[in-house]
Amino acid sequence: MKTMANKAQKYVCQACGAMFSKWMGQCDICKGWNCVEEELQNSHSASPQTIVPEHFFEKISESYKQHATTSRHETEMGEINRVLGGGFVDGSVILLGGNPGIGKSTLLMQLLSEIRGIEHCIYISAEESTKQVSMRAQRLKVTNDNLRIASSSNIHQILLALSEIKHNSIVVIDSIQTISSDLIQSPPGSISQVRFCTQELVNFAKTNDVVVIIVGHVTKDGAIAGPKTLEHMVDCVLYFEGDKAYDYRILRCEKNRYGSTDEIGVFSMTTEGLREVANPSSAFLSEYDNNVSGVAVFSGIEGTRPILSEIQALVSNTSNPAPRRSAIGFDPYRLSMLVAVLSNRCKLNFANKDVYLNVAGGLKITEPAIDLAVVAAIVSSAFHRPLPQGAVFFGEVSLSGEIRQSHLSYSRIKEAQKLGFSEVICSYKTEDFDKNEKIRLRKIKSIREILGILNK
Secondary structure, three states, X not given: OEEEEOOOOEEEEOOOOOEXXXXXXXXXXXXXXXXXXXXXXXXXXXXXXXXXXOOOOOOHHHHHHHOXXXXXXXXXXXXXXHHHOOOEEOXXXXXXXXXXXXXXXXXXXXXXXXXXXXXXXXXXXXXXXXXXXXXXXXXXXXXXXXXXXXXXXXXXXHHHHOOOOOOOEEEEEEOHHHOEOOOOOOOOOOHHHHXXXXXXXXXXXXXXXOEEEEEEOEOOOOOXXXXXXXXXXXXXXXXXXXXXXXXXXXXXXXXXXXXXXXXXXXXXXXXXXXXXXXXXXXXXXXXXXXXXXXEEEEEEEEOOEEEEXXXXXXXXXXXXXXXXXXXXXXXXXXXXXXXXXXXHHOOOOOOOEEEEEEEHHHOOOOOHHHHHHHHHHHHHHHHOXXXXXXEEEXXXXXXXXXXXXXXXXXXXXXXXXXXXXXXXXXXXXXXXOOOOOOOEEEEEOEHHHHHHHOOO
């Protein structure tokens, strides 16, 4: 056996996470005062010396044989399986973030209720008592007999209670900002506490092949609170998004070591908990009216799934010398760019007009193919004329005003046809499809052609 002692000392800024070799009154990075504190390096929850086993390394060919039977744990919630790439992987650590009250605890309680074939399902809440957790479980009609709940905010007590849990198990920690260690002098939620407790949970998950789901608070900007390194420590980062004014919730993956990050899960919030939305396109277009100006339908792709959404634009006169360019669910900087392209290539005057854009249903779309739908909605609003009935748009707009081709065009067209749309307006480079399809394909080369398709 080989042994090695590790003893070090460092100081960490509790505001930005910067590290220093000595104490400082002011952080050199964020310029905050009295926020640099000493951080403990040696954890007493483990041996003070590191032990290296004799067979520390193993051949990759032997590793294949040893882990060939490793499988994913699928849930009865297909939307979660889609986002995770097929289910949970043993030993993985998942970080779930979202705004307060968006439904994170509800989602996880339903997840533990509807997963089967798992020996231990543990829900540990540091924010609520077991009575409060039990009330939520009763409201959601939880029927899983393997589900156990606990309430604790001490990381060492939690790990000691979980010491016998191994393999085929899922543990939920709600939330990491309220978990603390007696070995760290800073309060719960500080960078030192969050980093230390997360590292302990990661070590527990990897050592015992247990799936650990950590709930994290988010900042005003929508990012997970705490140091950015927190996202690098875990295997998967999920965001639960949605507008409280709408019933729909979106589960989005930002990082996944075991699958794709392109898929999303769509849920609807009801009085009895979250329900999966089987056809998101019809849900987001439930109140669509094609006789109103400034409204266009976009056929987008989320991962491998085509989703149709409603794009709303409003162009109004203003006396402000700096007209507003405001967007909800879309990048406002890209909106400003598209307005500039319209002004330059189509000779439209937006110098004295505010432009507002909204993606209906609380969706957030970053796909460049939405450009053509945005441009069409803006032009329709500017001229107060609706777009053709039954029309769907997709295509990226370049700075020259050219409409560029989008990937997975056939899937977009098929989804539009399935929902009863009769016309698709896209790039002139889009490949032709089977002539038996009962939908018209109108190809355009420049955004100037949008002016010619407005209803007279």
